[in-house]
Amino acid sequence: MNSPQYIAVESLGEALKIKQEQGAHARVIAGATDLILRMRDRVFSPKLLVDLRQVSLDTISCHAGEMRLGAYVTLSQILADDEITVLFPALVEACRQFAGPPIRNLATLGGNIVNASPAADLVPPLMAYDANIVLASSAGERVLALAEFFTGPGQTVMQADEILTQIRLPLMPPDSASWFIKLGQRRSMAISIINLSIRLTLGAKGAVSDARIVLGAAAPTPLRAVAAEALLIGKELSDQQVDQAAVEASRETSPITDVRASRNYRERMTQVLVRRALLASWDDLGRSGRNE
Ligand SMILES: Cc1cc2nc3c(=O)[nH]c(=O)nc-3n(C[C@H](O)[C@H](O)[C@H](O)COP(=O)(O)OP(=O)(O)OC[C@H]3O[C@@H](n4cnc5c(N)ncnc54)[C@H](O)[C@@H]3O)c2cc1C
Missing domain, CATH: 3.30.43.10 (Uridine Diphospho-n-acetylenolpyruvylglucosamine Reductase, domain 2)
Incomplete structure (x- = not known):
């Protein structure tokens, strides 16, 4: 070389x-x-x-209803930021479960995104928070939804003359809860077999007004389980709704079999983990007395 x-x-x-x-x-x-x-x-x-x-691409700022993180912000910076901890707990949890401290000191948000691994741990929470990204070139800047960035494993819509400069996260509406769950072969230093992030928002009457279910390592690109989300939106949460959404989310996946897990195992664990994350989010939103 x-x-x-x-x-x-x-x-x-x-x-x-x-x-x-x-x-x-x-x-x-x-x-x-x-x-x-x-x-x-x-x-x-x-x-x-x-x-x-x-070039100061490692700054974090919050204004006009959104958090702006430079592409060179490291995972350790995110973990040390009190505001992010409160506002975007699923992202912080993903950073906590990512590799070990030496890698977290080096690895950046931008690198995790541009690398475009289907199993990237930071992407599901960022997509659950409706992240936008800024791509700069000598012709100017364009802002696009992170959900539109990935086209396949290691493949993105970024052009050869572009650089990712910033990630923008709109603040969650009131009455929202978010979760991140990672399943690996070990508790640390493991590539995800499945990872996922959930965001639920309740409306004035207590029904779900918005939902995001984003799955990693479940398809060639990070995947929004839109059919499962649709089963929740407009309804009051119930055990039955949660179970149905978890089954639907699993149906939306198209995982591979590889050295870490079989396709069948990934499909089954998607259902288990989506259910678990939905119940945990529901608890955060004030449900009490749940009997499992
Ligand atoms: C031991 C180990 C453990 C790991 N554990 C995990 C884990 O638990 N979860 C996980 O998701 N990943 C893990 N990874 C993968 C890796 O650490 C992450 O993907 C990390 O976030 C990459 O960031 P980086 O800053 O090191 O990127 P780099 O390696 O510097 O870059 C990655 C790619 O992105 C491009 N790039 C970087 N920044 C920009 C930019 N601003 N604009 C345009 N292109 C850019 C680079 O050219 C390169 O193609 C692990 C890696 C190792 C070695």
């Missing part, structure tokens, strides 16, 4: 000019926890690595 050149740019404009000129030959390097492995395995052989660490 020929070693690529490395440049630590001092401005986003400089990085965008390089991307405009070199396209896919120049790759952004963030925490490098994925990139180095892919270069070793020759999935990527970039000529130039562009490091934006000096």
Whole structure:
């Protein structure tokens, strides 16, 4: 493998000019926890690595009803942020269950998204919170829903001259609850067999006014179980609704069999875990006296 050149740019404009000129030959390097492995395995052989660490893409701010996180924000930064802990608990839980502390110190939000693994742990909570992302190029910026970003394993709609700069999370409406569950072969340092995030919002009369059920490692891309969500919206939560939504979510998956688990196991565990997350969210929204 020929070693690529490395440049630590001092401005986003400089990085965008390089991307405009070199396209896919120049790759952004963030925490490098994925990139180095892919270069070793020759999935990527970039000529130039562009490091934006000096460009302040690691800021976190909250204004006008949304949280804005720079693409270089690390998992450890998220875990240390009191506001995110309160406002986006499912994202924080995903960070807690991600690898171990050394990787969490390096790995970035942007790297987890652009890597586009179907099993990426941060993507289901971000999609459950209706995240938007900002892609910059020398032609300007475009903002798109994270749900529209992924096209297949390792594949996205990002163009060769674009850089992911920011992730935007609208604040949850009142009477909302969210959960993240990860199933791996071990409790830590494990790639997800299935991961998922749920968000439920109740309306004035106590019925579900909005629902998100987002599944990871259950399809070629992170998947919104829209049919299962539709079973919940407009209804008052009941054990029967929860059970039906969990069955429907499992039906919407198309998982693979691999070294970690069989397709059948993934389908079954999707049902079990969606049910568990819905019940936990329901408890958070004030249900009491549940007998399981
Ligand atoms: C031991 C170990 C354990 C792991 N555990 C987990 C786990 O539990 N859960 C999980 O989801 N993942 C896990 N991973 C995978 C990895 O750590 C994550 O995907 C991480 O978030 C990647 O971020 P990074 O900053 O290291 O990205 P990098 O490796 O630097 O980059 C990843 C890809 O994204 C591109 N890229 C990065 N930033 C940008 C940007 N701003 N704009 C455009 N392109 C960009 C790079 O060019 C590269 O193609 C693990 C990896 C290792 C090595």
